[in-house]
Amino acid sequence: MLLTLGGHGYELRAGESVLECLARHGVGLPSTCRAGTCHTCLLRAEYGDPGEAGRGGLKPTLRAGGYFLACLARPVTDLTVAPPAGDVITPATLLGSERPAPHVLVIWLRPLRPVGFRAGQHVTLSRDGVTRPYSIANLPTEVPRDGLEFHVRLYPGGAMSGWLAAAAPGARLGLGVPAGECFYLPGRPAAPLLLAGTGTGLAPLAAIARDALAAGHCGPVTVLHGAADPGGLYLAEGSVRSRVRDGDPARIRWRTCVLSRGQDIAEEVSQELARLGDPAPVRAYLCGGARTVARMRRALFMAGMSLQSIQADEFVPAVISG
Amino acid sequence: MSLFDRLGGAPAIIAAAELFYRQVLADPFLAPYFDDVDIDRQVAKQAAFLTMALGGPDRYTGRDLRTAHAGLAGLTDEHVDRVIGHLAQTLRELGVAEDDIAAAGAVADGARDDVLNR
Numbered sequence: 001m002l003l004t005l006g007g008h009g010y011e012l013r014a015g016e017s018v019l020e021c022l023a024r025h026g027v028g029l030p031s032t033c034r035a036g037t038c039h040t041c042l043l044r045a046e047y048g049d050p051g052e053a054g055r056g057g058l059k060p061t062l063r064a065g066g067y068f069l070a071c072l073a074r075p076v077t078d079l080t081v082a083p084p085a086g087d088v089i090t091p092a093t094l095l096g097s098e099r100p101a102p103h104v105l106v107i108w109l110r111p112l113r114p115v116g117f118r119a120g121q122h123v124t125l126s127r128d129g130v131t132r133p134y135s136i137a138n139l140p141t142e143v144p145r146d147g148l149e150f151h152v153r154l155y156p157g158g159a160m161s162g163w164l165a166a167a168a169p170g171a172r173l174g175l176g177v178p179a180g181e182c183f184y185l186p187g188r189p190a191a192p193l194l195l196a197g198t199g200t201g202l203a204p205l206a207a208i209a210r211d212a213l214a215a216g217h218c219g220p221v222t223v224l225h226g227a228a229d230p231g232g233l234y235l236a237e238g239s240v241r242s243r244v245r246d247g248d249p250a251r252i253r254w255r256t257c258v259l260s261r262g263q264d265i266a267e268e269v270s271q272e273l274a275r276l277g278d279p280a281p282v283r284a285y286l287c288g289g290a291r292t293v294a295r296m297r298r299a300l301f302m303a304g305m306s307l308q309s310i311q312a313d314e315f316v317p318a319v320i321s322g
Numbered sequence: 323m324s325l326f327d328r329l330g331g332a333p334a335i336i337a338a339a340e341l342f343y344r345q346v347l348a349d350p351f352l353a354p355y356f357d358d359v360d361i362d363r364q365v366a367k368q369a370a371f372l373t374m375a376l377g378g379p380d381r382y383t384g385r386d387l388r389t390a391h392a393g394l395a396g397l398t399d400e401h402v403d404r405v406i407g408h409l410a411q412t413l414r415e416l417g418v419a420e421d422d423i424a425a426a427g428a429v430a431d432g433a434r435d436d437v438l439n440r
Binding site (some may be wrong): 036057255306 | 330331335336338340344348360362365366367369370373378379425
């Protein structure tokens with residue numbers, strides 16, 4: 001069989017794993033445990049099927065994206081694999097921006113070419129050597145201001161956020177390839193969905209909630225928005241509900257959690273999980289600052305959720321070094 | 323056929339690793355060692371440990387365990403005993419027979435000196 005990676009074809013022997021095949025040809029794909037547990041050797045299939053064994057232990061969203069583990073996959077057909085680190089930059093133009101809260105900038109960008117994505121994913125935005133990831137706030141079927149919408153956290157002196165705040169319509173940016181495992185997967189329409197995010201982390205979650213309703217999701221949908229203070233709850237419940245075009249917006253249970261009122265989002269999300277009864281069928285989506293997401297993930301795990309059912313997108317502010 | 327295979331191989335081990343790790347985190351004696359740790363990565367490591375204990379593909383060596391635990395202060399036989407206890411309890415919850423549990427415990431116990439850096 002033929003294994004194609006980065007334009008090169010490698011002869012793949014029957015029973016051989018993708019990792020073994022590449023190693024045999026001198027291609028050093030990073031790997032650690034070689035037993036399917038560490039996920040260092042994660043790859044994405046572009047054409048062909050790596051086989052079910054190669055997908056062992058991967059979350060449903062990764063499986064749906066064509067991802068597989070090179071150490072476990074023993075393909076029985078030809079397989080074309082995407083290079084592990086590939087990025088294509090699409091030029092985009094800033095259409096406009098608004099400031100719904102002191103620390104949040106909403107921007108609309110129009111890419112030169114259509115960009116395929118799933119609601120909840122993120123892209124890198126780049127300009128003048130500065131690259132930052134941002135979550136897309138709209139659905140592929142929504143074309144707000146005829147473009148893509150992003151909710152940007154403004155950081156004092158932020159290399160990207162500062163530039164965006166001052167940029168005029170017409171300013172040019174580069175848009176990377178959409179990525180991320182935080183998106184709605186149809187197939188379990190009755191599963192309770194629990195979406196919890198802090199600050200601008202709510203943007204992709206609100207999109208995922210709308211995406212679920214549009215897909216006919218019939219299970220309960222709970223959205224929990226956390227912020228340090230009431231001013232951080234920049235995305236009004238009403239505005240999210242009014243954007244639901246497909247499905248009943250009243251089906252979303254909307255909760256807020258404010259740190260300055262002594263509320264802790266990890267506790268709140270655990271309580272929301274408890275309300276849903278059996279944790280087994282619940283699907284959780286977490287988005288926001290990395291530490292908070294980690295605490296929420298741990299709280300949900302300890303309350304009985306499998307990590308396989310928790311999709312997370314962690315925001316880490318860039319460390320500016322001069 | 324090893325217990326690893328009889329339980330269902332790699333996919334079943336991830337589920338077992340979550341059960342096991344949840345018990346470890348709920349144990350106040352052991353939890354402090356896991357305070358700041360990425361849960362996804364830790365479950366993957368527990369899965370590697372379980373794979374070893376259940377006779378799965380031999381990837382995790384005694385030396386790996388020695389290195390992994392070398393930096394942890396205050397580890398004693400009691401910590402090892404408790405981890406083996408949680409392993410046994412996890413396997414019991416999965417319906418594993420007692421003699422298989424004892425065998426797995428013996429394999430885990432074989433790593434005692436590596437874990438305690440003795």
